[in-house]
Amino acid sequence: MTDPLSRVFAALADPTRRDMVARLTVGDATVGALAAPYDVSMQAVSKHLKVLEQAGLVSRSREAQRRPVHLEAEVFDLMTKWIERYRRQAEERYQRLDEVLAAMNGTTESQTDHLIGHHIDQEGTAS
Amino acid sequence: MSSTANTHSGTAGDSIAEATIEAVPEVPVIRITRQFAATPEQLFRAHTDPDLFARWVGPRDLNTKIDHWDARDGGSFRFLNVRGDDEYAFRGCFHTVSPDRIVQTFTWEGMPDAVSLETLRFEDLGNGRTRLVAESLCDSFEGRDGWLASGMEVGVNEGYAKLDELLADGAAG
Numbered sequence: 001m002t003d004p005l006s007r008v009f010a011a012l013a014d015p016t017r018r019d020m021v022a023r024l025t026v027g028d029a030t031v032g033a034l035a036a037p038y039d040v041s042m043q044a045v046s047k048h049l050k051v052l053e054q055a056g057l058v059s060r061s062r063e064a065q066r067r068p069v070h071l072e073a074e075v076f077d078l079m080t081k082w083i084e085r086y087r088r089q090a091e092e093r094y095q096r097l098d099e100v101l102a103a104m105n106g107t108t109e110s111q112t113d114h115l116i117g118h119h120i121d122q123e124g125t126a127s
Numbered sequence: 128m129s130s131t132a133n134t135h136s137g138t139a140g141d142s143i144a145e146a147t148i149e150a151v152p153e154v155p156v157i158r159i160t161r162q163f164a165a166t167p168e169q170l171f172r173a174h175t176d177p178d179l180f181a182r183w184v185g186p187r188d189l190n191t192k193i194d195h196w197d198a199r200d201g202g203s204f205r206f207l208n209v210r211g212d213d214e215y216a217f218r219g220c221f222h223t224v225s226p227d228r229i230v231q232t233f234t235w236e237g238m239p240d241a242v243s244l245e246t247l248r249f250e251d252l253g254n255g256r257t258r259l260v261a262e263s264l265c266d267s268f269e270g271r272d273g274w275l276a277s278g279m280e281v282g283v284n285e286g287y288a289k290l291d292e293l294l295a296d297g298a299a300g
Contacts, residue, residue: 005272013152096183
């Protein structure tokens with residue numbers, strides 16, 4: 001699981017890390033400020049940040065303890081954009097399915113039977 | 128951007144309107160959920176009758192041609208999306224075809240090694256409404272993310288190249 005997108009997904013699989021990312025969307029924060037709301041050790045928070053950093057989601061300068069953590073919004077946006085595009089494709093497909101289902105509702109049983117029968121006839125003559 | 132919905136983009140909860148999507152972090156699954164103003168039986172037919180299926184599965188600017196279709200346990204299918212001279216072929220095997228559940232394999236022939244296992248569930252909500260839950264279990268996280276990143280027009284590599292660039296920039300900074 002070493003490809004970039006999987007690293008991003010894995011990094012965001014943890015609720016604490018998701019919460020950290022959510023708070024960083026508001027603005028940069030120091031490690032101490034990030035750690036404040038959680039009932040965990042600073043080491044645990046640093047570990048979470050390291051995972052986010054390795055996924056490319058956040059960056060810190062060299063003096064990690066004092067310098068604020070910064071959200072790499074572009075990486076985050078790119079991932080959500082990919083997922084959203086995939087979702088939109090599915091939604092468009094299902095809107096076409098809505099139309100097909102509505103047309104099915106509009107036809108009586110016998111008409112539908114006829115349509116299906118027609119299809120079987122076609123297959124029958126083709127084979 | 129919703130704050131915590133990092134792996135869950137789209138409308139929330141049981142809203143009727145739009146499809147929701149989840150990329151499950153623990154397993155390489157894409158799960159799409161959508162409600163329809165139709166009975167489970169109608170949804171089942173729209174997924175198993177090749178004429179009905181061809182009318183909705185492909186993007187509007189592509190023609191869907193059913194090459195082979197045998198929707199029963201142990202049957203198989205193959206269909207083509209055609210735009211001008213471009214053809215995209217998909218095929219798979221129907222493992223289980225039952226009124227409330229279809230289990231099938233699915234492959235785009237352009238990436239024949241990436242085979243996903245698809246489970247479609249038709250959940251009767253009453254009042255002529257049905258919830259469709261479509262799960263695609265990919266054979267690797269790379270495969271799953273490839274599907275998510277692709278779309279058909281934009282290649283997986285292009286998407287990854289862009290992410291690599293962003294990550295390289297971040298690492299350099």
